[in-house]
Amino acid sequence: MTDRRSALRAAALACGVALAVGPAAALDPQQFVAGWPLEVSAEAEVFDIPLTAEVYAYADSVEQVAVLDANGEPLAFFKRNAPPGAVTEQRVTLEASPLYAESAATTVATIGVAAGDRSAALTVTQPPARSPGVVGFILDARTVATAPRSLELDWRVLPQPFLLDVRVEQSNDLTVWRSVGSASIAALKIGDTEVRHARVPVAADAGGYYRISASRAVADWYLFRATLVSGAAEPEMHLTARAEPLAPSDLPTDAQPEALYFDAHGALPVAAISLDFGPDYGWVRADVAASSSLAGPWSPVAYGELFYALEFAGQRFASPPHGAPPLAARYWRVVPVAALRNERFDLVLDYRQEYLRVAAAGAAPYLLAAGTLAPEAGADATFAAVWTDLKPPVTVVPQARLGARRELGGPAVLVTPLQFPWRKAALWAALCGGVLVVGFMAVRLAREMHSQPS
Numbered sequence: 001m002t003d004r005r006s007a008l009r010a011a012a013l014a015c016g017v018a019l020a021v022g023p024a025a026a027l028d029p030q031q032f033v034a035g036w037p038l039e040v041s042a043e044a045e046v047f048d049i050p051l052t053a054e055v056y057a058y059a060d061s062v063e064q065v066a067v068l069d070a071n072g073e074p075l076a077f078f079k080r081n082a083p084p085g086a087v088t089e090q091r092v093t094l095e096a097s098p099l100y101a102e103s104a105a106t107t108v109a110t111i112g113v114a115a116g117d118r119s120a121a122l123t124v125t126q127p128p129a130r131s132p133g134v135v136g137f138i139l140d141a142r143t144v145a146t147a148p149r150s151l152e153l154d155w156r157v158l159p160q161p162f163l164l165d166v167r168v169e170q171s172n173d174l175t176v177w178r179s180v181g182s183a184s185i186a187a188l189k190i191g192d193t194e195v196r197h198a199r200v201p202v203a204a205d206a207g208g209y210y211r212i213s214a215s216r217a218v219a220d221w222y223l224f225r226a227t228l229v230s231g232a233a234e235p236e237m238h239l240t241a242r243a244e245p246l247a248p249s250d251l252p253t254d255a256q257p258e259a260l261y262f263d264a265h266g267a268l269p270v271a272a273i274s275l276d277f278g279p280d281y282g283w284v285r286a287d288v289a290a291s292s293s294l295a296g297p298w299s300p301v302a303y304g305e306l307f308y309a310l311e312f313a314g315q316r317f318a319s320p321p322h323g324a325p326p327l328a329a330r331y332w333r334v335v336p337v338a339a340l341r342n343e344r345f346d347l348v349l350d351y352r353q354e355y356l357r358v359a360a361a362g363a364a365p366y367l368l369a370a371g372t373l374a375p376e377a378g379a380d381a382t383f384a385a386v387w388t389d390l391k392p393p394v395t396v397v398p399q400a401r402l403g404a405r406r407e408l409g410g411p412a413v414l415v416t417p418l419q420f421p422w423r424k425a426a427l428w429a430a431l432c433g434g435v436l437v438v439g440f441m442a443v444r445l446a447r448e449m450h451s452q453p454s
Helices: 002-021 381-388 422-451
Strands: 034-039 046-050 065-068 077-081 089-095 097-101 110-115 120-125 133-140 150-155 162-171 178-190 193-197 199-201 209-214 223-231 238-245 260-276 282-291 299-312 315-318 322-341 346-352 354-359 366-370
Touching (some): 065 354, 077 381, 089 133, 133 223, 150 178, 150 209, 178 199, 193 299, 209 223, 260 282, 354 381
Antiparallel strands (some): 034 366, 046 354, 089 223, 133 209, 150 199, 238 346, 260 346, 282 299
């Protein structure tokens, strides 16, 4: 606790020194479109502000954001992602060995007696021998040093779709088994494409053996291999938002006739996208692109990606979210390239949770203000550099709560006022006046020259 508070004081002191060297001018809250009052602990020297979709809707970038104290003084801040960051995934593929077992005979030997006048013949008929059947599959994971969080199964391709419940057990000696996970796996046919749901979440230990068994028999189903998936860190926190379809009157003049356009109402830091078909079922193969403006340019996100939601054997299956490249875009375009069924859908955006880390160097209460043309707004690079160099690093920082949004200056503050260019007009007037004077002098000189006798 002492190291943490010392580091917090060091960061606050560094920000105070930076502000003292170059004091920031106070900002009028009316210079911003909207604001949110902040609830912060009185003892906090540094705090985080979680950014919501509503904040993104009022600021195109962090340069249009400021955190103001009670006197309108901007506080130093920088933008950061939630720890611990992206997952470092490890994958180990193991070949599966079939586990055979002979089923018990359901019939017994039959005895027949043929009697004659002087003798009798005894006949014993044995039931036909049964070939052993596959009752499960074994994975040898003794050399795997990390504990997996899921298994991805790879099986023989079958001509017909199927749904199967599987159970995963683990053992250290092939004698005592404990259940570590179960899930439904499926192979679905959508058009000419086979879609597999093959991941089974597990809570297992490192090493040992795995036994995979099915709840029922599926003709010719055979497991080839399984991939053990483990991760060294938890994934970063994500939020979801639904983009609103644009009305025909709002479409760009060069809109593609078959394209669907969506407005996220803010430049969200999108990590993945998906299509929600609602309570209905449907699928579509589409190209997806994003842009900060309806006029473009458009950045490609997906080519010919298959999105679907359907029901099979009483269970609902949906395509996983499609990962997007790092971008922050407001407008989205979905172009069906092979519509198969039900093109009515919503665009769902999965975006990263971002924060503003703020140095509480001013007088409370604080206000998060967004949407401005003031050059004094924006992040503080000095604070970001100081925080990065802190030793020991600070891992626990209190979070501020955003109050209800209040309108400040309104959208008019983002409109650059039209001012008459007096300085340019004066310069042009002086130039024109000079030209007139020079012209007048030239005419006068020419007349004097003509009036002199030759």
